[in-house]
Amino acid sequence: MGKHVKVKKPRPVNLDLQTIRFPLTAIASILHRVSGVITFVSVAILLWLLGLSLSTPEGFASAANIVDSFFVKFILWGVLTALFYHIVVGVRHLLMDMGYFEEMDTGIASTKVSFAIVAVLAVFAGGLVW
Secondary structure: OOOOOOOOOOOOOOHHEEEEHOOHHHHHHHHHHHHHHHHHHHHHHHHHHHHHHHHOOOHHHHHHHHEEEEEEEHHHHHHHHHHHHHEEEEEHHHHHOOOOOOOHHHHHHHHHHHHHHHHHHHHHHHHHHH
């Protein structure tokens, strides 16, 4: 019996990340994961702020002072936008799991529609915060 020798073929390796162009669908998927992490981390901060506001009248005044700054309002807008993004693209992913938007052209179209919906919701979040 002869030994089978596996010959390793050299494959091109691209390690320059600046030259890689991801499709729009991949960018949407990566951003969905990022928005999930942002939402997860922000829940702890928002719960702390809620607890502070509900503790005492002084705590409420303190929470209101914290939320009154432009920087914190901007952060809250970002958190709301990340949450909206996560929900909208999550629904898109669920629809894909059910067999819709599986082809590249429909996947790209559904990504563009998702981005448009999130843009409208981001404007809405800005109206809520400011």
